[in-house]
Amino acid sequence: MEDEVTMKWGDRQPTEPTWEHQDDAWAFEKPTYEWQQEFEQGNAPAMPELEAELFGEENRISTGIHFDKFSRINVSRKGGPERVDPLQNFEQAKLHPIILENIQRMGYLEPTPIQRNAIPILMKNYDLLACAQTGSGKTAAFLLPVLSKILTKMQKNPPVAPLPGARKTKASPLALIILPTRELGIQIFDETRRFTYKSPIRPAVIYGGTDLRRQKDQLARGCDILIATPGRLVDAMERGAVALDKVRYLVLDEADRILDLGFEPTIRQILLSSDLTRDESLHTMMFSATFPTEIQVLARDFMNDYCRLRIGRIGGTTTDIMQKVIKVEEYHKEDTLVELLLSQPPSRTLIFVDTKRKADYLDDILYNKHFPCISLHGDRSQRERELALEAFKVGRSPILIATAVAARGLDIKDVLHVINYDLSDDIDDYVHRIGRTARAGNPGLATTFYNEQNWMIAPQLVKLLIECQQEVPEFLQEFITDDVSYENDFVDPDQIDLLESKGGGAGEGGDARDHGYGDHDQGHSGHGHDQGEQREDILNYDHGHNQGVNYDHAHGGYRDSDSNSGWNASVFGNNNNSIGINNNNNNKNNSSNNNQNFNFH
Numbered sequence: 086m087e088d089e090v091t092m093k094w095g096d097r098q099p100t101e102p103t104w105e106h107q108d109d110a111w112a113f114e115k116p117t118y119e120w121q122q123e124f125e126q127g128n129a130p131a132m133p134e135l136e137a138e139l140f141g142e143e144n145r146i147s148t149g150i151h152f153d154k155f156s157r158i159n160v161s162r163k164g165g166p167e168r169v170d171p172l173q174n175f176e177q178a179k180l181h182p183i184i185l186e187n188i189q190r191m192g193y194l195e196p197t198p199i200q201r202n203a204i205p206i207l208m209k210n211y212d213l214l215a216c217a218q219t220g221s222g223k224t225a226a227f228l229l230p231v232l233s234k235i236l237t238k239m240q241k242n243p244p245v246a247p248l249p250g251a252r253k254t255k256a257s258p259l260a261l262i263i264l265p266t267r268e269l270g271i272q273i274f275d276e277t278r279r280f281t282y283k284s285p286i287r288p289a290v291i292y293g294g295t296d297l298r299r300q301k302d303q304l305a306r307g308c309d310i311l312i313a314t315p316g317r318l319v320d321a322m323e324r325g326a327v328a329l330d331k332v333r334y335l336v337l338d339e340a341d342r343i344l345d346l347g348f349e350p351t352i353r354q355i356l357l358s359s360d361l362t363r364d365e366s367l368h369t370m371m372f373s374a375t376f377p378t379e380i381q382v383l384a385r386d387f388m389n390d391y392c393r394l395r396i397g398r399i400g401g402t403t404t405d406i407m408q409k410v411i412k413v414e415e416y417h418k419e420d421t422l423v424e425l426l427l428s429q430p431p432s433r434t435l436i437f438v439d440t441k442r443k444a445d446y447l448d449d450i451l452y453n454k455h456f457p458c459i460s461l462h463g464d465r466s467q468r469e470r471e472l473a474l475e476a477f478k479v480g481r482s483p484i485l486i487a488t489a490v491a492a493r494g495l496d497i498k499d500v501l502h503v504i505n506y507d508l509s510d511d512i513d514d515y516v517h518r519i520g521r522t523a524r525a526g527n528p529g530l531a532t533t534f535y536n537e538q539n540w541m542i543a544p545q546l547v548k549l550l551i552e553c554q555q556e557v558p559e560f561l562q563e564f565i566t567d568d569v570s571y572e573n574d575f576v577d578p579d580q581i582d583l584l585e586s587k588g589g590g591a592g593e594g595g596d597a598r599d600h601g602y603g604d605h606d607q608g609h610s611g612h613g614h615d616q617g618e619q620r621e622d623i624l625n626y627d628h629g630h631n632q633g634v635n636y637d638h639a640h641g642g643y644r645d646s647d648s649n650s651g652w653n654a655s656v657f658g659n660n661n662n663s664i665g666i667n668n669n670n671n672n673k674n675n676s677s678n679n680n681q682n683f684n685f686h
């Protein structure tokens with residue numbers, strides 16, 4: 086088995102240490118552009134090392150062959166300005182020149198549909214509820230106008246440098262982005278570091294599981310745009326590290342997941358009982374690929390004269406993902422997984438399981454079979470979570486076994502295969518999980534293990550497969566119905582109460598998950614709820630202490646960088662990957678001119 090795996094997945098070779106290994110820095114301490122008082126906008130000097138890190142090809146996703154397909158998707162807009170002219174190009178958006186330069190550095194040639202439509206609305210200062218498919222560029226759709234507006238404000242009123250010797254203790258950001266998971270926070274921080282390059286805007290990110298004092302130090306250096314998980318944000322506000330009175334742009338990213346995790350009271354607390362200015366000078370926006378009714382209720386309660394923008398169907402997914410569903414009984418899943426991994430050329434692969442225990446267990450099984458794997462879940466210390474994701478990104482551990490912690494928003498280059506080892510009961514979860522592949526018009530493969538225990542999701546899964554023109558396997562055909570219609574729009578705000586009183590709505594029913602709310606990332610420890618085989622729906626645990634990175638793998642922990650550094654990363658970082666799975670039901674052989682081949686035989 087070792088030879089077989091090694092031949093497939095590459096020889097062990099030493100790899101360069103990453104930034105995390107060089108010192109004990111956290112992801113929130115990654116460098117941002119160091120603006121000096123004497124710089125002028127448009128004339129700031131380059132920071133070549135930072136520029137290479139931020140814009141290097143290896144660190145970001147290039148558009149794929151299906152990028153053009155985006156433009157054929159249907160767009161619906163309700164509310165907001167009377168007339169919106171979708172952007173033909175970024176230049177039309179009247180974005181600040183520094184932002185335009187960074188768009189070029191990112192290699193974005195044209196806007197995606199969500200960007201074409203959302204940016205003009207946000208530039209006109211309307212509140213926005215926006216839904217678009219996974220991987221279709223929602224992040225830039227809100228970041229670009231927000232950053233551009235901050236820069237224009239700064240140009241009119243340049244920030245005043247603190248007096249010599251003055252000690253700033255409180256951050257007063259102009260923009261606040263709240264999101265459900267720490268990993269997503271780090272990623273949006275990275276994206277913000279890119280778009281604020283050579284600008285005076287200082288971004289910061291705060292999330293649980295890390296030393297709040299160090300995050301406070303970051304905040305004390307000043308912060309114009311703050312990215313935060315809800316619990317840590319409240320914590321920082323209560324400790325006087327953050328004031329919200331200057332916030333003019335408020336974004337809830339993956340808004341439905343924030344509520345799903347039980348953060349609604351926290352969000353309402355932030356929106357209602359904080360020092361946030363709640364008048365027409367505050368612009369609020371919510372983005373996601375899925376929008377159950379609860380989040381639409383929240384939007385109605387807190388947004389003014391807002392625009393509802395939908396690109397494609399709410400909860401729909403991209404046809405760039407080849408979805409395969411195979412029948413696998415529980416007892417046979419391990420063997421099938423190993424066969425599946427061996428049957429394909431190595432490619433960055435994300436395996437979803439439902440429980441933390443199973444993530445550890447499977448990690449052990451695969452590691453002992455010499456697969457270059459690592460796991461990520463909420464029981465890991467934050468340091469371990471950051472290391473695991475980094476190892477996956479750089480290709481040192483190209484197989485990541487994760488719970489739902491990795492399901493939302495993560496944008497990792499060349500994830501070619503998502504495997505639903507355990508299938509969630511919730512179709513929205515399924516959509517977000519498989520959405521970790523096929524980003525920005527690239528192709529991807531999602532393989533789902535299905536058995537009778539998953540009957541609950543079967544009707545919706547089948548509907549989605551049909552909608553995406555995917556093969557419906559024999560064993561799922563009994564779930565095909567004539568009803569191919571979908572609740573395909575936002576609920577009219579005037580109808581929400583009616584809908585709620587009838588007990589209906591997109592977000593109702595069918596959700597048997599154990600949410601087991603815990604400490605919500607508040608920065609204190611103590612969870613008793615997920616010792617067993619409960620599903621992991623609470624992501625932002627805080628153990629109150631850092632358990633270190635060098636866990637003994639035999640005890641379900643992490644491998645250190647040495648023992649895990651040997652896998653040849655090169656095949657996982659280029660565009661030359663090909664993946665294939667054996668499936669007797671399918672003879673498709675899709676190949677593309679950028680050499681991403683999907684071989685099904």
Ligand SMILES: Nc1ncnc2c1ncn2[C@@H]1O[C@H](COP(=O)(O)OP(=O)(O)OP(=O)(O)O)[C@@H](O)[C@H]1O
Pocket residue numbers: 145146147148192193194195196197200217218219220221222223224225373374493494495496520521524525
């Ligand atoms: N206009 C563009 N041209 C090329 N690439 C783009 C463009 N806009 C965004 N991208 C890239 O597409 C990828 C996906 O974008 P993003 O992460 O914002 O998707 P998303 O819609 O937020 O997905 P999810 O719902 O999964 O969070 C990113 O790597 C981003 O850099």
